[in-house]
Amino acid sequence: MAGVPQVDFALDTYECIVIYPGAAGRALPNETVQRLQAEHTEHMQALQQRGIILVAGSVDGPARNPEPPIGFGLARTGSVDDVRSVLEADPAVQAGLYRVDVLTFLCPAGSLEFPLAKTES
Numbered sequence: 001m002a003g004v005p006q007v008d009f010a011l012d013t014y015e016c017i018v019i020y021p022g023a024a025g026r027a028l029p030n031e032t033v034q035r036l037q038a039e040h041t042e043h044m045q046a047l048q049q050r051g052i053i054l055v056a057g058s059v060d061g062p063a064r065n066p067e068p069p070i071g072f073g074l075a076r077t078g079s080v081d082d083v084r085s086v087l088e089a090d091p092a093v094q095a096g097l098y099r100v101d102v103l104t105f106l107c108p109a110g111s112l113e114f115p116l117a118k119t120e121s
C-alpha cells in the first residue's frame with residue numbers, strides 16, 4: 001500500500017474486493033459457467049449473511065483495461081488476507097471462472113452506510 005494519506009480527518013478502513021474474469025472462463029462449457037455463477041452468488045450471499053462482506057455486486061461499462069473488473073465489494077474485517085482467503089474459497093474462483101484481488105480502501109470516517117449489512121446487536 002502507498003501508505004495512509006495524511007489528512008486532518010478520521011478515516012475508515014475497508015477491504016476492497018475486485019473480481020475479474022478468470023483465465024479458465026472462456027474455455028468452460030456454458031452449463032458449467034451457469035452452475036459456477038450460481039455457486040458464486042450463493043457464496044457471496046453467505047459471506048454477507050455472516051457479516052464478512054458489507055456490499056457486493058457486478059460492475060459494467062467501458063474500461064481501458066482489456067480485462068476490466070466485473071465485480072466489486074467492500075468488507076470490514078480488518079484483514080485483507082482473511083477476506084482474500086474466504087474469496088479464494090469461492091467455487092467460481094477455484095474453477096478459474098473468476099479471479100479476485102483484495103486491496104485496502106480508505107475513506108472519510110462515517111461516509112459510508114450499509115443498511116442491508118448484518119449488524120451486531
